[in-house]
Amino acid sequence: MITARIIWYSVCSGLADYTLIFTWRTWLFGWYLRILAQVLFFASIGWLLSPNDTRYLLVGNAVAMMSVHSLFTTSSTAWERRCGTLPLIVASPARPIVVLASRSLYWMAEGFVCALGSMLGVGWLLGVSLPLEQVLWCVPLLLLIGLSTYALGLLLGALVLNRTDLRNVVSNAVTAAMMAVCGVNVPAEAFGPFAGAVAQLLPLTHGLAAVRTVLDGGPAQVIAAQAIAEAAVGVAWFAAAVGVLHWMQWRARRDGSIVFAE
Amino acid sequence: MSVVWPAVRLQFQLLRTSNDYLLELVRAPILGLVLLALAAYHDRPDLVPNAVVAPVMVALWGTGLLAAGELIDVDRELGLLEPLIATPAPFPSLLLSRVAATSALNGVVLAEVWLVAAATGAPISVRHPLVFVGALVVTAFAMVAASLLMATLFLATRTALPFQNSLTYPLLVLGGVFVPVDSLPGWLQPLGRLVFLSWSSDLLRASLRPEPVAQPLARMGVVIGLGGIALGIGLLVLRRVLRRVRADGSLRLT
Numbered sequence: 001m002i003t004a005r006i007i008w009y010s011v012c013s014g015l016a017d018y019t020l021i022f023t024w025r026t027w028l029f030g031w032y033l034r035i036l037a038q039v040l041f042f043a044s045i046g047w048l049l050s051p052n053d054t055r056y057l058l059v060g061n062a063v064a065m066m067s068v069h070s071l072f073t074t075s076s077t078a079w080e081r082r083c084g085t086l087p088l089i090v091a092s093p094a095r096p097i098v099v100l101a102s103r104s105l106y107w108m109a110e111g112f113v114c115a116l117g118s119m120l121g122v123g124w125l126l127g128v129s130l131p132l133e134q135v136l137w138c139v140p141l142l143l144l145i146g147l148s149t150y151a152l153g154l155l156l157g158a159l160v161l162n163r164t165d166l167r168n169v170v171s172n173a174v175t176a177a178m179m180a181v182c183g184v185n186v187p188a189e190a191f192g193p194f195a196g197a198v199a200q201l202l203p204l205t206h207g208l209a210a211v212r213t214v215l216d217g218g219p220a221q222v223i224a225a226q227a228i229a230e231a232a233v234g235v236a237w238f239a240a241a242v243g244v245l246h247w248m249q250w251r252a253r254r255d256g257s258i259v260f261a262e
Numbered sequence: 263m264s265v266v267w268p269a270v271r272l273q274f275q276l277l278r279t280s281n282d283y284l285l286e287l288v289r290a291p292i293l294g295l296v297l298l299a300l301a302a303y304h305d306r307p308d309l310v311p312n313a314v315v316a317p318v319m320v321a322l323w324g325t326g327l328l329a330a331g332e333l334i335d336v337d338r339e340l341g342l343l344e345p346l347i348a349t350p351a352p353f354p355s356l357l358l359s360r361v362a363a364t365s366a367l368n369g370v371v372l373a374e375v376w377l378v379a380a381a382t383g384a385p386i387s388v389r390h391p392l393v394f395v396g397a398l399v400v401t402a403f404a405m406v407a408a409s410l411l412m413a414t415l416f417l418a419t420r421t422a423l424p425f426q427n428s429l430t431y432p433l434l435v436l437g438g439v440f441v442p443v444d445s446l447p448g449w450l451q452p453l454g455r456l457v458f459l460s461w462s463s464d465l466l467r468a469s470l471r472p473e474p475v476a477q478p479l480a481r482m483g484v485v486i487g488l489g490g491i492a493l494g495i496g497l498l499v500l501r502r503v504l505r506r507v508r509a510d511g512s513l514r515l516t
Binding site for chain 1: 281282284285288289292293295296297299300302303304306309312425427428429430431432434435440441445446
């Protein structure tokens with residue numbers, strides 16, 4: 001019960017941050033427009049290739065928006081240190097991992113809206129037909145991709161807690177790498193067997209493959225296998241994030257290396 | 263002229279302490295890799311010039327936007343903005359010099375993308391060196407001018423962040439940095455032609471292709487013209503904003 005309350009307060013705290021970044025107007029006419037344009041930028045490359053490639057690029061880049069937003073967790077985790085609230089969280093009786101793992105959940109909600117909105121909106125603009133029923137089946141897969149990427153974002157956020165100036169560089173570099181090798185624009189194997197193997201360990205790869213299979217009306221077993229793989233990847237990254245956060249907390253308490261603000 | 267060198271030095275010092283400027287240096291080669299892989303995967307060597315030019319233009323625009331926003335926001339945070347405006351040194355020259363210093367980073371981006379293309383074995387070479395260099399020079403001018411205009415808008419508003427976020431990809435689509443404006447839907451083409459990026463991207467791509475480049479000087483003139491318009495509006499608005507904030511002491515509140 002107490003943990004649920006801590007999660008709720010953390011979510012509210014994160015939302016308070018979020019409302020400082022955007023008003024509904026700046027979000028809708030600024031950020032959302034930019035997201036649609038980003039998906040359009042890549043999907044429109046299909047105009048120079050073929051209609052099938054347009055669809056491939058649209059689905060890949062729209063679904064990737066789920067991961068792009070979830071990876072903002074790296075930055076927002078680091079904000080706790082920059083705002084001077086991290087020492088208070090570490091010193092409180094509550095477990096810091098509960099606070100840090102919950103405070104950025106709003107990125108998942110935004111990622112979901114952007115992913116689904118761009119898939120349908122840009123799809124309509126480009127004349128790509130995506131059956132609504134199959135798109136709805138993609139909803140749980142999108143949430144799964146969001147969760148698994150959120151876990152990776154949390155781990156990266158924990159790793160940059162001592163170098164918060166690197167938060168944007170790290171999250172952007174990982175986002176760009178995922179856009180490259182996770183099958184967003186070209187199949188992962190296009191970068192060679194090593195990149196293909198790395199992609200199997202990253203969030204998004206399996207989830208995106210599952211979404212593509214759903215939209216193509218593929219077999220349920222394949223979809224289930226890819227979804228399970230995506231979940232397993234997410235659990236592994238979450239375990240790593242918990243481990244690193246525990247270690248950081250232990251070290252900070254031991255050597256007093258934690259500071260109130262930078 | 264005497265403010266140019268100190269302004270450039272100040273900006274280089276700030277660049278060394280801000281990792282955010284590294285973003286494009288990290289993103290551009292990866293984007294280049296993705297776009298080159300797209301061209302190779304679909305067996306479309308004719309798209310290699312697009313794949314090389316696009317990440318450079320994305321980085322150019324991204325750095326220009328970042329510089330325009332950061333100059334104002336960071337100066338505000340550091341308490342530099344008020345003294346800089348209060349000094350007798352011409353603020354527009356300071357701003358232009360610092361934006362130009364930041365845009366020098368794009369030289370590194372160009373080298374990075376070229377190295378990625380070379381490393382992946384992409385068939386790329388500069389077929390028209392004069393057009394290539396000329397296009398780079400006029401593009402740099404237009405970008406600095408556009409950055410000045412955006413910095414002025416950011417100065418007049420409370421924060422640069424929402425504008426920085428929203429002006430990236432819409433302008434990159436309109437600017438035809440990968441898909442040429444001629445391939446955009448008809449209703450978007452006139453808008454795209456108002457964005458200097460579209461003329462610059464076309465010129466740079468044309469300089470990498472073996473076919474003769476049609477009317478290079480006229481097209482460079484359009485880039486200079488669009489940059490000149492941005493510069494003119496930027497300076498005009500900047501003068502008005504400076505006069506207003508000096509008159510009513512609202513710099514801290516803007």
